[in-house]
Amino acid sequence: MHVEAIYHRSADSYCYAYDDRTVHIRLRAKKDDLQTVKAIYGDKYDWEHTAKETPLYKMATDELFDYWQAEFAPPHRRLRYAFELVSGKRKLWYTEQGFSESKPRDPLSFFDYPFLWPSEILKPPEWVKGAVFYQIFPERFANGDPANDPAGVRPWEQDDPGPHDYFGGDLQGVLDRIDYIQSLGVNAVYFTPLFEANTNHKYDTADYFKIDPHFGDTELLRRLVQAFHDRGIRVILDAVFNHSGIRFAPFRDVLENGRESAYWDWFHMKDYPVATGSKPSYHCFAFESHMPKLNTANPEVRAYLLDVARHWVNECDIDGWRLDVANEVDHEFWRQFRKALKALKPDFYILGEIWHDAMPWLRGDQFDAVMNYPATEAVLRFFAKDAIDAETLSHQINRLLASYPRQVNEAAFNIIGSHDTPRLLTVANDERKAMQAALFQFILPGAPCLYYGDEVGMRGGADPDCRKPMVWEKQRQNGELLDFYRRLISLRLAHPALQEGSFEFVYARDRQIVVRRKHASEHVYVCFNHGGAQERILFSTDGQLSPVPIWGNGTFRMADDTVTVTLPPFGWLVLAAPAQDD
Numbered sequence: 001m002h003v004e005a006i007y008h009r010s011a012d013s014y015c016y017a018y019d020d021r022t023v024h025i026r027l028r029a030k031k032d033d034l035q036t037v038k039a040i041y042g043d044k045y046d047w048e049h050t051a052k053e054t055p056l057y058k059m060a061t062d063e064l065f066d067y068w069q070a071e072f073a074p075p076h077r078r079l080r081y082a083f084e085l086v087s088g089k090r091k092l093w094y095t096e097q098g099f100s101e102s103k104p105r106d107p108l109s110f111f112d113y114p115f116l117w118p119s120e121i122l123k124p125p126e127w128v129k130g131a132v133f134y135q136i137f138p139e140r141f142a143n144g145d146p147a148n149d150p151a152g153v154r155p156w157e158q159d160d161p162g163p164h165d166y167f168g169g170d171l172q173g174v175l176d177r178i179d180y181i182q183s184l185g186v187n188a189v190y191f192t193p194l195f196e197a198n199t200n201h202k203y204d205t206a207d208y209f210k211i212d213p214h215f216g217d218t219e220l221l222r223r224l225v226q227a228f229h230d231r232g233i234r235v236i237l238d239a240v241f242n243h244s245g246i247r248f249a250p251f252r253d254v255l256e257n258g259r260e261s262a263y264w265d266w267f268h269m270k271d272y273p274v275a276t277g278s279k280p281s282y283h284c285f286a287f288e289s290h291m292p293k294l295n296t297a298n299p300e301v302r303a304y305l306l307d308v309a310r311h312w313v314n315e316c317d318i319d320g321w322r323l324d325v326a327n328e329v330d331h332e333f334w335r336q337f338r339k340a341l342k343a344l345k346p347d348f349y350i351l352g353e354i355w356h357d358a359m360p361w362l363r364g365d366q367f368d369a370v371m372n373y374p375a376t377e378a379v380l381r382f383f384a385k386d387a388i389d390a391e392t393l394s395h396q397i398n399r400l401l402a403s404y405p406r407q408v409n410e411a412a413f414n415i416i417g418s419h420d421t422p423r424l425l426t427v428a429n430d431e432r433k434a435m436q437a438a439l440f441q442f443i444l445p446g447a448p449c450l451y452y453g454d455e456v457g458m459r460g461g462a463d464p465d466c467r468k469p470m471v472w473e474k475q476r477q478n479g480e481l482l483d484f485y486r487r488l489i490s491l492r493l494a495h496p497a498l499q500e501g502s503f504e505f506v507y508a509r510d511r512q513i514v515v516r517r518k519h520a521s522e523h524v525y526v527c528f529n530h531g532g533a534q535e536r537i538l539f540s541t542d543g544q545l546s547p548v549p550i551w552g553n554g555t556f557r558m559a560d561d562t563v564t565v566t567l568p569p570f571g572w573l574v575l576a577a578p579a580q581d582d
Contacts, residue, residue, distance in 0.1 A: 001087035003099055005030035005065065008083070010096075010111045012359050016405045018071065020118045024406060027068045027083055027094075031061060034087050037068045040110075041081035047107045050075040053084070059502075060398035067402040079113035122364035124411035125320075125347040127234065129500045132442075132489050133449035134186040137419045138215055139166065139200045140469045141452055142173025150214050159468045166200055167469045171216040175224050177472075178231070185489035188234040190322055190449060192419055194221065197245050201419070201467075203238075203324060204245030204291050208308040222316045229317070236320030236349055237312060241305050242328050246276070246290040266301050268293050285325060296333040305333075306340050313344050320349030322413075326361065326370075327354045334366040351413050362408050369411035372446060374400050379416055379444075383437035383530060384428035390530070394508035401445070401503065410500055412446030419467055423451070423460040431457075432570035435484055436528055439572055442492045443515055443526050445503050455485040491551060495576065497524040507539045514539050514565070518579070523547070525575040527554065529567035537565045547575035 007028040008014050014026045027037055042051035056068035082104060083094040093100045095109045104110070143149070143156060149168040156167055171194070174181075181189065193202035196210045211217050225235050244251060250263035258264075259272055268283035275281040276289045285291035295301050312318050321341070326334070334352075341348045350368045352361055358370040378396040381387040388396075401409055416437055417424040428434040442448045453470050457478030460466040471477055492498050501519035508514075511531035517524045523545055529535045541547065541561050549556060552573035556565045565573055 001085065001090050001092060002030040002033050003092070005033065006085070006094060006099075008094070008111065010113055012363070013402065013404050013408075015111070015113055017116050017118075017121045018406055019121065019123075020116070021073045022071055023074050023079055023113055023116065024069060024071050025056075025081060026059070026402065027056060028065050028402075029068065029085070031064055031066050034066065034068070034085055036084075036086045038084040039070050039072075039081050040084060040093075041072065041074070041079055042107065043075040043078050044080040044107050044110075044112070045078070046076065047080070051107075056083075060402045062395035062399040062402075063392075065399075067398070074113065074116060077116040079116075080107040080110040081113070082107075082110040120364050122362060122368070122405065122407055124368035124407055125349050127347060128349055128369065128411045128447050130493065131188045131234070131447040132186045132492055133188045133190050133236075133413070133447055134181055134184060135190045135192070135415075135418060135449050135451045136174060137169075137192050137201075137452060137467055138171065138174065138194060139169040139202075140467050141169045142177050142470060142472070143168035143170060144172030144174070144176040145170050145216070148214055148216065156469045161464045161467055161469075163464045164200065165464070166214070168214075169469070170214060171211070171220050171224050175220070175227060178224075178227055182231045182233065183486070184450070184455065185486055185493065186450065187232055187493070188236065188319070188447070189228060190236050191238060193238040193240055193324075198247050198290070199245075203240050203285075204243075204247075205240050206245045206247035207249070208244075208305075209311060218315055225316045225318060234319035234349075236322055236351065237318050238324060239309065239321045240324045241294065241296065241308075241333075242325035243285040243291040243293045246292065248292075251292050265298050266295055268295055293328075296329050302333055302336065306336060309337060310340055310344060313341065313348070319345070319347075320351060322351045322353065322371075323367070324353050326352035326367070327356070327358070331360070331366065334361065338366055349411075357403065359404065362404065369408065369413055369446070372400075372412040372414045372444075375412070375444060375446075376415055376421075379437055379440055380424075380427055383433055383440060384416075384424065390508040390510060390513045393513070394505040397444075398505070406445075409445040409503075412444075413449060414441050414444050414446045415449045415451070416441050417451040417454055417466070418449075419451070420463060421466060422462050423458060423466050424454055425457060426459045426461055426466075430570075431478075431481065433530070435481070436530055436570060436572060438485070438488060439526065440513075440515075440528070442488050443498055443503075443517060443524075445500075448492065450485065450489075455482050457481045487551065491574065495519075495522065495524055497522045497576075507537055511535075512537050512567075520579060522579050523577055525563070527552070527556075527565045527567060527573045527575070529554070529569065529571050532569045534566065534568055537567065539563055539565075541577075545577040545580055547577040550574050550576050 059069040271281035280289040497517040497519035501517040554567035554573035
C-alpha cells in the first residue's frame, strides 16, 4: 500500500455538504493500489448509537490516482469519520492523526465535519442543470436599427473584422431574430457587455447604468428580456467589475484633478502625475491603459458596483451575471455581491470567468460556477487537434471532476468556443470532428454554451476573426450542421441523465470513447469513434439494462451484459435505457 499517495482533508472537494442532508467524502489513492475503502462514521457525541460503516466507490481515475467517494446523511448533522483501507493482504485505518495498523477506538482522532449548516452549502440555481446557453456578441449578431449605427460602420456581409471595426449589431437585431434563437431549442442566453463603452466589445465600461446607444436603451433591453422570458429563455449579462474604461467619469476626474480627485482611491494608482499610454502609472487589466483597474476594496467603489449589479436585476429582471476577470477582484467584494444578488433573486446565477483551479471562489459564499476552460482545452485537444489519446482525455476530465464538489460540476459553464477563442470549426478543420466535440461538450456535467454562428458553420481564427458578423443568408449557412445542433440541444433537454446524472468513462482507448451518464430514471451511453477507420467497441452494462439506440450512425448488438458497438470513421452512437430498480 502506497500510503504516501493517500490524501484526504475535511474541506473543499474532499468533504462537503451536497444538500441539506447529505455529505460527500472523497479519498485519493495511488492508481490501482486499493481494493476496497470503507468509511467508519458517526456522531462524536453519540458514537455508541450512531457508528456505521459504508463502502466508498471509485468515482474517477486519472494517470496517477484513483478517487473514491461515499455519500451519507450525518447523524444529528455532525460527523466524525475515518477510513478503512485494504490493499492485498494489508489493512490500514486512516484518521486525521495518520495511519494505524489497528482499528482506532476513539472517534476524537477521526476526521471532523463539525456541523452541517444549510446556509453555508453551495446551492447553484436548480435551473442551471437543465440549461443550454447561446452566447451573443451583440455588435455582430444582427443590425435591427441602422439609425443607431456608429460612424463608419462596415457592410454586414464583409467577414474580415479588424479589432476596432463596427458592423452595427444591436439589441433590436436580437429581438428581430428571437424566433430563430428559440427555434434552436436553447433555454438561456449570455450577452457580452451591453453598457456604454468606447470599443466594439464593450469591456471598457464608460457608464455602468447606461445601455450603449449603439445597442439601444434600457427600455429596449427590458422588452428583450421579457420577450425571452415569455419563451422560457433566461438571460445573463456580462459584468466588468475588475476594471472600467478610461472614459468612466470617476477616472476622467482622476485624469483632470490628480491626487485632488475624490476618486483617486477608486483605482490602484501607482504614481503621480498620472501617465497613460504604454507604461501607465496605475494598475490596469493586463497593461491596457484604457482599462484602469477598480479598487473594489474601497467601500465607495464596492457600494457603487453593488448598486449597478442590483440595478439591472430590478430594471430588466435579468437572471444572472457573468463576471469578467473575476479572479483579480478581492474575495470580500464577491461575498457581498452574492448576498446582494441572492437577496433579490434566490435563483440568480453567478458565473465567474476563471481559467484555472477556482475552488477558493466555490465554497458557497461567492460564485455558483465558473467558465470551464480546463474542460474546453481537454475536449479540443482530443476532438479538434488530435493532440492526446482517449485515455489522456479521460484522465484530464476525471481529474477535473474530482477537483470540485458535485454541485459545482453540475453548474459549470461548458464552452468549446467563444468571443475569446478561435471558432470550433476552424480549430477542428473537419465537420465530423467539430460535431463530435460538440456532442461531448453536451454530455459533460454542467451547462453547455453554443457560441453564435457555430451552429451554421461559421469559421474564424483568434480575436477579432472569431467575431465576424452572423451569417443569415440561408445559402451561406451549413444546414446539416444547423440540424445537428438542433437535434443535439433536443437530446440534452430530453434526458435527465445528461443534465444531472453521474458521469463515467466506461471505455477510453486509442481514439474510441464510451461515456455513461446514470440517473435514477435512465442510463445513457454515448459512444465515439474519433478515428479514420471503422471500429468495434465492447463494453459492459453490468447486467442492469438493455439499451436501445436513439441517435447516431453506428450499429450495436447485445449479448448478456456486453454491448458491441460498430462505428464508422468519426461516427457516434447514443444508447439509452430506463434504469432498473436495484
